[in-house]
């Protein structure tokens with residue numbers, strides 16, 4: 001019987017625990033550990049019939065992690081805490097000889113900057129210990145790269161143009177809320193945008209390139225070019241790519257709130273002192289915003305995330321579009337979650353399942369596009385995120 005330790009009891013952690021509990025033949029025993037144990041208990045007690053252990057852990061603290069891992073002895077850790085904890089959890093996995101998976105790349109707390117270099121630097125150490133670390137196995141990053149690997153394997157000789165298009169056409173009924181951790185989300189959106197073209201990164205002011213993109217069963221939605229971490233690994237692993245961009249939709253109400261918050265300094269990560277206490281305005285803002293895990297119950301509408309690809313097959317130009325649409329209410333029915341937590345947690349569970357079964361097991365540090373896409377693509381529909389594709393048709397937006 002293999003055991004899994006899940007760290008982080010937020011919106012995504014809730015989904016990962018529930019999905020793992022649906023596959024007891026693989027995840028023989030589950031422990032959910034997080035900073036606030038009562039949140040772990042609330043999730044565990046709400047899953048009928050499942051035997052889920054819970055624990056308190058500060059994942060910034062390697063010795064604490066090591067002693068928890070030694071006492072539970074899991075086969076692997078699924079890290080769905082925050083990107084700040086990636087390196088400490090990887091260190092603890094190395095020390096205890098346990099495999100690792102996460103859904104977002106490392107970010108230092110004091111600089112709003114994310115890149116893979118810090119985690120790729122663990123490559124040799126994981127290899128030497130015969131351990132595997134699978135990085136960014138949510139939807140985007142995660143399933144988006146598996147879509148590209150599937151396209152490369154089954155549809156193209158060379159991929160030239162890639163646009164990852166991410167739409168949330170849902171309504172949670174709140175004036176302003178973020179769909180995943182507010183601090184991480186706002187850091188991502190307020191930093192300069194970046195995309196890859198002809199071997200170089202092109203930096204643009206935040207949210208400065210935008211246009212309506214037509215999403216399946218949703219229609220046109222204003223979409224903005226952002227920097228997103230999977231672009232870094234995709235252009236490295238598919239060097240024929242000439243241009244790679246990431247687009248995300250934002251409603252006008254969201255942008256108006258964010259602009260005001262930025263203008264008054266509430267999105268700053270530089271700590272200030274108030275009544276003798278040092279706090280970053282963005283951390284304070286996070287504390288007053290709704291938790292992502294709390295948005296699910298009344299969420300309506302759906303998400304649509306896909307990859308639009310142009311390249312060459314048998315000497316001819318070819319276009320290809322692959323995507324998933326996920327209704328927030330279906331996510332709530334399955335996991336008491338909203339669609340963004342759900343689309344992140346389901347691929348994390350399936351990535352972990354394939355590692356536990358030895359299907360995706362090789363020592364080293366990998367991004368998801370480096371795995372064989374077939375076992376993932378053949379199972380992900382069954383677990384809640386079926387994909388659709390259109391081959392050789394006009395792409396939903398022009399190039």
Ligand code: NDP
Nearest residue numbers: 008009010011012035036059081104138139140141180181
């Ligand atoms: P939440 O804020 O809802 O949850 C984060 C959880 O981590 C909380 O329970 C929090 O504890 C816990 N945590 C924070 N710091 C520590 C610590 N030092 N030790 C132990 N536990 C800690 O965020 P989400 O669930 O929305 O996001 C989780 C992860 O998923 C993030 O890394 C996010 O970037 C990633 N993500 C990835 C996506 C993808 O498609 N790849 C999409 C969406 C999110 P507490 O409850 O006490 O605050």
